[in-house]
Amino acid sequence: MQVVTGAEMQIIEKEAFAKLGLSPLVVMENAGSRIVEVLKQEYGAMDGKRVHILAGTGNNGGDGLVAARQLLALGARIKVYLVGDEQKLTPENAANLQILRKLGADCQPVKGSQIGKLRFSLGLADLIIDAVFGTGFSGALRGELESLVNVVNEVKAPVAAIDCPTGVNSANGEVRSAAVQAEITINLGFPKVGNVLYPGQAYAGRNIVVDLGFPLTHDGTRYLLGDESLGWLPVRRPWSHKGTFGHTLVVAGSRNYAGAASLSGQAVLRAGGGMVTLAVPEGIYSRFRPDELIVVPVGETAHGTIGVPSVQKLLELMEGKDVLAIGPGLTRQPEAVQVVQELLRKWQGPCVIDADALGALDAGFLETITEGRRSRWIITPHPGEMARLVGSDTGQVNANRLQAADDYARKWNMVVVLKGAPTIISSRKHTYINTSGNPGMATAGSGDVLTGLIAGLLSQGLDPLKAAALGVYVHGKAGDLAGQKGQRGLRAGDTLTSLQEILS
Numbered sequence: 001m002q003v004v005t006g007a008e009m010q011i012i013e014k015e016a017f018a019k020l021g022l023s024p025l026v027v028m029e030n031a032g033s034r035i036v037e038v039l040k041q042e043y044g045a046m047d048g049k050r051v052h053i054l055a056g057t058g059n060n061g062g063d064g065l066v067a068a069r070q071l072l073a074l075g076a077r078i079k080v081y082l083v084g085d086e087q088k089l090t091p092e093n094a095a096n097l098q099i100l101r102k103l104g105a106d107c108q109p110v111k112g113s114q115i116g117k118l119r120f121s122l123g124l125a126d127l128i129i130d131a132v133f134g135t136g137f138s139g140a141l142r143g144e145l146e147s148l149v150n151v152v153n154e155v156k157a158p159v160a161a162i163d164c165p166t167g168v169n170s171a172n173g174e175v176r177s178a179a180v181q182a183e184i185t186i187n188l189g190f191p192k193v194g195n196v197l198y199p200g201q202a203y204a205g206r207n208i209v210v211d212l213g214f215p216l217t218h219d220g221t222r223y224l225l226g227d228e229s230l231g232w233l234p235v236r237r238p239w240s241h242k243g244t245f246g247h248t249l250v251v252a253g254s255r256n257y258a259g260a261a262s263l264s265g266q267a268v269l270r271a272g273g274g275m276v277t278l279a280v281p282e283g284i285y286s287r288f289r290p291d292e293l294i295v296v297p298v299g300e301t302a303h304g305t306i307g308v309p310s311v312q313k314l315l316e317l318m319e320g321k322d323v324l325a326i327g328p329g330l331t332r333q334p335e336a337v338q339v340v341q342e343l344l345r346k347w348q349g350p351c352v353i354d355a356d357a358l359g360a361l362d363a364g365f366l367e368t369i370t371e372g373r374r375s376r377w378i379i380t381p382h383p384g385e386m387a388r389l390v391g392s393d394t395g396q397v398n399a400n401r402l403q404a405a406d407d408y409a410r411k412w413n414m415v416v417v418l419k420g421a422p423t424i425i426s427s428r429k430h431t432y433i434n435t436s437g438n439p440g441m442a443t444a445g446s447g448d449v450l451t452g453l454i455a456g457l458l459s460q461g462l463d464p465l466k467a468a469a470l471g472v473y474v475h476g477k478a479g480d481l482a483g484q485k486g487q488r489g490l491r492a493g494d495t496l497t498s499l500q501e502i503l504s
Helices: 006-020 024-043 059-073 091-102 112-122 143-154 200-204 227-232 258-270 282-287 308-318 334-346 355-360 383-390 394-399 401-412 446-459 464-485 492-502
Strands: 050-055 077-082 106-109 127-131 159-162 184-188 206-210 222-224 247-251 275-281 294-298 323-326 351-354 377-380 415-418 424-426 431-433
Touching (some): 006 024, 024 059, 024 091, 024 127, 024 206, 059 159, 077 091, 091 106, 200 206, 258 282, 258 492, 275 308, 282 294, 308 334, 323 446, 334 351, 334 355, 351 446, 377 446, 401 415, 401 424, 415 464, 424 464, 446 492
Parallel strands (some): 050 077, 050 127, 077 106, 127 159, 159 184, 247 323, 275 294, 351 377
Antiparallel strands (some): 415 424, 424 431
16 A cells, blocks of 8 residues: 655645546545544444544645534534634635534634633543644644643543644654644545654554545555565465575574574575575584574684684585575674675675674675665665664664665665664665564564565565565564564564464
């Protein structure tokens, strides 16, 4: 499903108006009808319910007024609070306000001096509808608006926001001061970016998407990841054999991080990869029990990491492999970084570069690799690692997750998996925003499983962007399945055992 900013949605609607000859009033009527349908589904019959509507001066407020009229017809006891200067109402908003007043509806302006009275009134509501700004807000709430939002959040009535909760920037999810805490947010036409990125997602509550009664077309590049991505899985033919599904070389581990190597290797197999060779420093080789992994020891440094002693063996192991996964548990020892660069200079196929291997990707090194080869690379940084790659800090990366991932992917022509909540997957042409996963997955080893999972999908023939996006979604979905018994205490290894069920 495509996801858009408020500004993009305005363009989409204008193009539809021009192409189909639609009146904004008709579209507003459709929006109000869809809103009421959702409210009935979520909160039951409206007859006798006290529904209070906060309506701004723009068309979002107009959508709320249409909903108010239709709720009135259903027997709801409505109150409309007009937020802003009534002289600045859009024509469509003003027309619907006039109809409501002719029907005798209770419509009153919000004044700063009456905030205390408003708190009491809203406290009596069974449901509050937030139709103040929708997608038309950016910046920080101040003065009366901030006080109003604080009052809404203090009362116990559930809140349904239209398009975007007041105080949330629809373009990036930013909340600078306060924002309405909605129970549900009704996204009109397409889901809005600000409702799926944090902190906006936390204020949006549960996102519900409704159509506007006519087809919308948008040649966008941004999508939400959902179950439809499972359709990307390649068919496994009855005559297939282990070679059909690729041979992956995983270069991972060090003296203190043998587990990272093991998790990555096992994840390749759980993803459906045919064979895995796991290259680890010789000092930890004995810690691997016999199983399906082909574990090969390579020379190590005094620090127990790969280094100059391991280069020749690693180059030999690369021969005949279909996919390279490198980084988990390697450490950031300078000699290990040098080895990563040496291997990446020689490697021609698709690869996943994670964790400590990301330290090898300085600009000088990347410029020595052709764009064609980099297009087959997938990098999987967490925000701190992304900050080091772009010369920024973690806070700035998290505040602009979409832009950080998109900019780096475009600059270097690689697939970027910016881990976090939510994880962003970007290439030069397309961006996916993940919808699966839970806080229980914020634990050691989760990234190592993801690396192996993506590599396993690559080995089955998926292109890098789809392998990365599907890997992220499946990883989160496996975490959700494993977390049904409880998210606290969830281990990375628990997701491994869930992968087979998700990918079946």
